[in-house]
Amino acid sequence: MxxxxxxxxxxxxxxxxxxxxxxxxxxxxxxxxxxxxxxxxxxxxLPDIVRQGAIAALERQYLYPEDDNLGLRQAAAASYGVPTDHVIAGNGSSELLGLVYRAFLAPGDSVAMVSPGFTFNRKLALLQGAQFLEIGCLDVDSLPTEELLHGPARKAKFILLANPNNPTGTFVPVKDIEHLVAESDRLVVLDEAYVDFAPDNGLRLVGRYPNLLILRTFSKSYAAAGIRVGFGLGHPELIGRLRNIQNVFSMNVIGHAVGLSVLAHRDAxxxxxxxxxxxxxxxxxxxxxxxxxxxxxxxxxxxxxxxxxxxxxxxxxxxxxxxxxxxxxxxxxxxxxxxxxxxxxxxxxxxxxxxxxxxxxxxxxxxxxxxx
Ligand SMILES: Cc1ncc(COP(=O)(O)O)c(C=O)c1O
CATH class of the missing domain: 3.90.1150.10 (Aspartate Aminotransferase, domain 1)
Known part of the structure; x- marks a missing residue:
């Protein structure tokens, strides 16, 4: 050229x-x-039983994976104790994060993240032409709730926090997160990528608050980073909109098989x-x-x-x-x-x-x- x-x-x-x-x-x-x-x-x-499921899935390589990840969403819903329409499945939780940015941000908008946080979010905001507000609380096991609600972040289209947080490893009590979600009229994205290593989780808040989206991944606690399985749990109206803008067949048959098998054998x-x-x-x-x-x-x-x-x-x-x-x-x-x-x-x-x-x-x- x-x-x-x-x-x-x-x-x-x-x-x-x-x-x-x-x-x-x-x-x-x-x-x-x-x-x-x-x-x-x-x-x-992977535990043997999960590995066998992954290998068996290779025999279905000539077919597209299931449309809208329905079977996987049903299994996740049963496992997490919520209805199926409360669940979106994705090619790792980072795909789901990307959907949230695309769904909520137009150029010139802003998003707020409790900082320091997962740096990939910076790039996602940049890709939308949005302003990325980092609200700091290094080394502190509590949320900067006042700043998030009343500071410059009050205009943010959504608030992002990871619990446990990456890279600090700190854990905020779920009641503090509930307070933020209850007081805010914005979407709060609670990224629980590391929650299986923590003393508590926010699952019980799903269903109580329409402005909460919880993200989970099988990359960390379920040893499947290379297979790419993640879930979002939240209000069906929100979940339905995210599913609507998701790429068709973004997960593959191996991801589906491992997802189903992990959900069936979490005790392994x-x-x-x-x-x-x-x-x-x-x-x-x-x-x-x-x-x-x-x-x-x-x-x-x-x-x-x-x-x-x-x-x-x-x-x-x-x-x-x-x-x-x-x-x-x-x-x-x-x-x-x-x-x-x-x-x-x-x-x-x-x-x-x-x-x-x-x-x-x-x-x-x-x-x-x-x-x-
Ligand atoms: C806080 C946090 N969220 C999400 C992710 C992305 O995980 P996944 O592999 O599911 O895309 C990571 C990966 O390091 C992370 O640290």
Missing amino acids: SDAKLRSVLSALAPVASQLSTLPAGQPAPDGSYVKLNTNENPFP YEENHRHIRDERERVTTALSHLGFAVAPSHANFLLARVPAGHDGRWWQAALEDRKILVAFFPDKGLEDRIRVSIGTRAQMDTFLAAVSDIARSAPFAPRLTSIG
Whole structure:
């Protein structure tokens, strides 16, 4: 294609897309030699019974998946104790998040997120040409309710919060969320991606408040991040509108099969969840002996403040040199932290040994006690 022709093609881009730069070709995914603790996946294989369902679904590869995900929605509704018209299923909860942004935001509108939060939301707002308001409450286990209701966020088309929150791991009591939902006349999107690792959940509020949408995913607690299964639970009027703007066949037959099978065998994950919780405690203690400050987490990751002397980016790079991937966020207030997903015991031992090694050899090394 000639330069002139390419320029002509690009000049036809809609305003939002034309403001975004072309993505680079991309980097290869890290190979299996890396310990991957940067995106909060669950480190374990699917339970056998769920795996068998996924393999059997391959035999239906020549058919489109079920229209409107009806069977999966029915199964989720039965499992979560709500009517089927209260449920939307999607290709991961991020597809459902995208639908909410498309449904509610026009250029110039605003959306408010309790911050720091799941950064993907920033991009979704940008794609709608909307203003993204981040209402901060780092390290605090309570909601900035007054600011959300009466501050600049009062004009937001919807309010977003994750509970437990990513990347802080903090958990807000459900009664505080109920208070916000009851007081607000806006939609509140309660993202419960990590809720199976937490002490409570907001499911009982669905049906009581028409302005609440709960999002769930099987990516974290059900070890299905690569299969992409997510649900939204809320008022049928809202759910019906989201289903209406969803891509046809956005899920695939394997996602359907795994979704159904997980819903039928949620108890097969008890040991998995116990492991994550136990390991979370063990690594929290070990990291604090190594000079890190770790806030209690209610999710499958830890947000750790690194010892004085270096910032989070430095620790991320030092760990990557040892083939261990953790997350770093350049946002204000997070520069001195790393986020570490909870993996298998062997992965966490490798991580802790590397941290200990780095801390000993680093200039400004913190004073260490034993790993514990
Ligand atoms: C808070 C939160 N919500 C949603 C998601 C997306 O999950 P899914 O894999 O279901 O798209 C993530 C993934 O990291 C997350 O942290």
